[in-house]
Amino acid sequence: MELKVLVPYGVMTAKADVIRLVVETRGGSYGFWPDRLDCGAALAAGILMYESRAEGVVYIAIDEGVVVKTGRSVFVSARNAIRGKELGKLREAVEHEFVDLEEREKNVRAVLSKLESGFIRNFQELINK
Numbered sequence: 001m002e003l004k005v006l007v008p009y010g011v012m013t014a015k016a017d018v019i020r021l022v023v024e025t026r027g028g029s030y031g032f033w034p035d036r037l038d039c040g041a042a043l044a045a046g047i048l049m050y051e052s053r054a055e056g057v058v059y060i061a062i063d064e065g066v067v068v069k070t071g072r073s074v075f076v077s078a079r080n081a082i083r084g085k086e087l088g089k090l091r092e093a094v095e096h097e098f099v100d101l102e103e104r105e106k107n108v109r110a111v112l113s114k115l116e117s118g119f120i121r122n123f124q125e126l127i128n129k
Contacts, residue, residue: 001034003050005060006077013060013083021050021074023067032069040068047087048076059084061094 003021005013021032024046048060065078082097084090 001032002073004073004075005048005062005081006075007081008079012081013058015050015052015055017053018074019051019053021048023048023076030067032067032074034072036069038070040066043067043076043078047090048081059087059090061090 001018001021003013003015003018004011019034023030023032023041024044025041026044027041030041043062043065045063046061048062049057050060051057061082061084062076062078063080065076065081067074067076069075080097082090082093084093
């Protein structure tokens with residue numbers, strides 16, 4: 001099978017020799033093999049595992065996304081993804097990346113809150129004049 005893992009900033013992984021693929025959906029684990037029927041599914045945050053002849057087993061931690069299989073091609077689109085060969089190191093990378101992401105999101109929310117309150121305050125002053 002051909003596998004492409006897409007993230008907002010580009011193609012994370014493109015492999016042509018994938019033997020099997022296992023993803024986590026909201027309904028549980030779901031496996032793909034070359035002769036499986038075409039399908040699509042929503043992915044839950046979790047671990048995607050694929051096996052290729054060249055690399056063996058590879059793990060990719062993903063943050064929600066979708067998977068579509070058509071013919072011998074499988075496309076995975078995710079908001080965030082981190083690739084690793086060992087689950088232990090992948091877990092550390094995920095924890096580090098998502099802690100940083102959470103901090104950035106908190107900062108953005110704080111700035112947006114200040115902008116919104118300033119807008120409302122200025123709007124109220126304009127109405128009261």
